[in-house]
Amino acid sequence: MVGMKLLITGSGGLLGSAIRTQSDTQYEVLAPTRGELDLEDPVRVQEYINLHKPDLCIHSAAQVYGLGGHKLHPNKALLVNSRIDLNLITSFNEIGLEHFVYIGTVASYGYPYKSLPLLESDFFQGVPHAGEYGYAMAKRFGYDLANSLKLNGTTVSYAVMTNLYGPNDNFNEKTGHVIPSLISRGLKAKKESKKLEVWGSEGDSRDFLYSEIAATRILQILNSRYEGLINVGSGVERKVFEVAEFIANYLSLPGISIKSGAVNAIHNRTLSIETLENLYGKIHPNFEKTLSTTIDWLAKNLNLSRH
Numbered sequence: 474m475v476g477m478k479l480l481i482t483g484s485g486g487l488l489g490s491a492i493r494t495q496s497d498t499q500y501e502v503l504a505p506t507r508g509e510l511d512l513e514d515p516v517r518v519q520e521y522i523n524l525h526k527p528d529l530c531i532h533s534a535a536q537v538y539g540l541g542g543h544k545l546h547p548n549k550a551l552l553v554n555s556r557i558d559l560n561l562i563t564s565f566n567e568i569g570l571e572h573f574v575y576i577g578t579v580a581s582y583g584y585p586y587k588s589l590p591l592l593e594s595d596f597f598q599g600v601p602h603a604g605e606y607g608y609a610m611a612k613r614f615g616y617d618l619a620n621s622l623k624l625n626g627t628t629v630s631y632a633v634m635t636n637l638y639g640p641n642d643n644f645n646e647k648t649g650h651v652i653p654s655l656i657s658r659g660l661k662a663k664k665e666s667k668k669l670e671v672w673g674s675e676g677d678s679r680d681f682l683y684s685e686i687a688a689t690r691i692l693q694i695l696n697s698r699y700e701g702l703i704n705v706g707s708g709v710e711r712k713v714f715e716v717a718e719f720i721a722n723y724l725s726l727p728g729i730s731i732k733s734g735a736v737n738a739i740h741n742r743t744l745s746i747e748t749l750e751n752l753y754g755k756i757h758p759n760f761e762k763t764l765s766t767t768i769d770w771l772a773k774n775l776n777l778s779r780h
Contacts, residue, residue, distance in 0.1 A: 477571075478503055479695075480527035482512065482561065483534030487642040488576065488634070491688035492531055499692070503527055512557040515564075522564040531574040531691060532561060532619075537608065537643065537650070554611035562618045566625060574630045574695050575619040579680075579706070579744060580605040581612045581633070590680075590710075590745040593702050596633065602739050616702070630699045632691060635706030635744050639684030639763070640770040651679055651713060656768050659720045660775070668730040669721040673738050675731070677713045680706040680743040683763040686756055693753045706744035707758065719761065723768055 477500050483489035484504035493504045503525055510521045512534055536553045565573070582591050583599025601609030619629050638652035646657040659669045682705070690705045717729050 476501060477529060478525065478527040480505075480525070480530040482510070482530070482532045483576075485641070486533065487637055487639055487684050488687055488691070489531075489533040490641045491639065491684040492533065492691055495685075495688050495692055499696075500529070512560055513553070515560040518560045519564045522561075522568060526568050528571050529573075529695065530561075530565070530570060531576070531695060532558070533576045533691075534561075535576070535608075535612075548607060551607035551611045554608060555614050558611070558615045558618050562615075562622060565622060565627070569625070570622065570627045572628045572630070572695065572698050573619055573622055574632060574691060575615055576691070577612045577615065577631055577633045577702075578609065579633055579635050579704075579742060580609040581616075584739065586742075589741060590708070590743045591704065592745050593633070593704055593748060596702060604738060628698050628700050630694045631702040632694060632705045633702060633744070634687065635680040635682050635704075637682055637684050637687055639767050640774075642684070642767070644771055652681060652716065652764070652767070653771075655713075655717055655720050656771055659724050659726065659768070660772060662721075662726055663724045666727070668728045669717055669724075669726050670732050671714060671717045671729050672732050673713060674733060674740060675714055676740060677738065678710045678741045678743065679713060680709060681711055681716070681760070682707045683758055683760075683767075685763075686758055689756065690749065690753065697752065699752070703748055704744040704746050705749060706746050707760075708744065708746040708750070709760075710741070710743040711760070716764070719764060720768065723765060 479496055479500035480503040481489050481493050484493045493502060496502055511517050534557060536550060581601055582596055584602040587595045587598050616631055619631060622629055636650050642653040643649045644653045644657040646654045662669050687705060694703065721729050
């Protein structure tokens, strides 16, 4: 594999940066900044691809807004992400890309869910939840765009990602995902000696996966040239309030407070990762350790992080 060119889009983000770190010894990595590769500019994208001619691509670049952000930008998530995907995937038509890994989202599952944990076979059963509709539908469009590369002989993986957390995340408390938003609000509450505000209902739960483990899984998928749709998660359902309580205790806050109705959220969501574990084995993360690492990272990098 040494000598093969791997393009990682979104390499400065949460997942992309972790993938880049782990792939540097395996491939000749192309990890352009937005200044080097503006995925919203079709001319610049085509020029970059024609110049560098990657053999492989992991497409992790996306504009992600979180539930709060989707309320603020309901159309932007759909249009921007569809444009990014169309520009990139179209540019591969003439270079003979060997394998393409598309990073999708659990938000694209049809809602209400047929069953939990979510099974790959049910991915297209119904339309996504209204609270994440724009981003979710852009990523469904990405499924068809990615698979169009098969007409050119490219093999394609479509990785359905659960809720991620870790360094280099978007820690904006209004537009970030669950854990980064909680950490950001927690650090703010610490400065003000207040309780940690938690959005949603007490029974809400999610499947959370640390970015470094997610990167390991994506590289396993790439290296095996897996073809098709596959869930990537922890397989563990965690209560959001329990995560919030851990953050509050870790930061020595006076407790948590509930803000019900802040977002029109899905209450419970977890992924079946049977296919993933059957292929690549189990990974047993230390959730509290990785969560502590993420909190410490943001506390030390407030001036550098997205928040």
